[in-house]
Amino acid sequence: MSRFRLSAIIVPTLLAASAPGAPGAMAAETVKPKVMVITMFGSETKPWLENEKTATRIAVPGFPKEYPDVACSAEGLCVLTTAMGYANAASTLSALIYSPLFDLKQTYFIIAGIAGVDPSKGTLGSAHWARFAIDGSLRHEIDPRQVPAGWTDGVLALGAKAPGEKAQWGSGTEVYRLNEKLLQKAFALSRETELTDSEEAHAYRAHYAQEAAKAKPVVSICDTLSSDSYWHGSMIAESMANWATLMTQGEGSYCTTQMEDNATLTALRRGADAGLLDFDRIGLLRTASNFDREGGDQTPVESLTAKSGGFGPSTVNAYRVASTVAKAIIGDWNTWANGVPGN
Known part of the structure; x- marks a missing residue:
């Protein structure tokens, strides 16, 4: 896993009209990123640092010790790493949003990380832009050994009396719907991206009968399910699919599963409510490192502990697909600055 090891230096950059500063000096003006890429751990960040000229490092108070700064290019691309899980994701994004070092009012955010995938909807290395992010944890659960007769599982919405009933109360963070216009634009820009694959992943797909699982990786639109628990297995997956449908009132159907996105989006939602950023400028991309x-x-257990060959392609493809959109935004900033363009 890559790790930023640079000192707290903000160097002169074309990102903002800041005066040259000596090592350790603060920038004269805040940085105004055009695109802020959000990754969760070092292997997701690595392709960005290797392929983009992100020479500027901005240390942010409140960031995790292992990923203490934002890496930025002179053109307006910035990349940060939250560290894994809900607590890290929300804490890191909050530190960014409320830092005086950045002006994020016009910034586009792209969450770009790896995930598990439903084999009926994707395969190892596939890339999926999300319309809905659904929290898979905010609910009641009864141990399977104590589930009443007639219940399909022990999962209930908060305040409900039986599976399938709508929630009676909640936190307000259970479901986020991303801007459809940006979603469609991101998909159109990136759908033809050349995706990498591996021989190991190709061989591993033989375990699955689903056509999507056996196919080569592609870019698509489908929803993502968040949970701090790294769950695995067909029975849990079936329950999670039912949950995603319930929580989106039948509109959503998850295909990827990950450990951060609803927390990340909650921090961004709070920032938007405070007038510090635009929630309509968020794209959410997850690439498949493993089947769920x-x-x-x-x-x-055999599936959970297997080496599927999807990890390497998923980290590379997250960069390839997301960077295609990031570069389109930065390269035509006069068009994108005031909002997502039409056609």
């Missing part, structure tokens, strides 16, 4: 359940000839 076992293949036909496996147990869940």
Whole structure:
């Protein structure tokens, strides 16, 4: 995993009209990123640092010790790493949003990370732009060994009396719907991106009968499910699919699963409510590093612990797809500065 090891230096940059500063000096003006890429751990960040000229490092108080700064290019691309899980994601984004070092009012945010994938909707290395982000954890659960007769599982919405009933109360962070206009634009810009694959991933797909699982990786639109728990297996996955449908009132159907996005989006929502950023300028991309359940000839444990060959392609493809959109935004900033363009 890559790790930023640079001192707290903000160097002169074309990102803002700041006066040259000596090492350790603060910038004369805040930085105004055109695109802020959000990754969750070092292997997701690595392709950005290797392929983009992000020479400027801005240390941000409140960032995790292992990822203490934002890396920015002179053109307006910035990349940060939250560290994994809800607590890290929300804390890091909050530190960014309320830092005086940045002006994010016109910034486009692209969450670009890896995920598990439903084999009926994607394959190893595939890339999926999300319309809905659904929290898979804010609910009641009864141990499967104590589930009443007739129930499909022990999962209930908050305040409900049986599976399938709508929630009676909640936190307000259970479901986020991303800007459809930006979603469609991002997909149109990136759908033909050349995706990498691996021989190991190609061989591993033989465990699965689903056509999507056996296919080569592609770019698509589908929803993502968040949970701090790294769950795995077909029975849990079926329950999670039902949950995603319930929480989106039948509009959503998850295909990727990850450990941060609803927390990240909550921090961004709070920032938007405070007038510090535009929630309509958020794109959410997840690429498949593994299947979220076992293949036909496996147990869940065998599947969970297997080396599927999807990790390498997923980290590379997250960069390839997301950077295509980021570069389109930065390269035509006069068009994008005032909002997502039409056609």
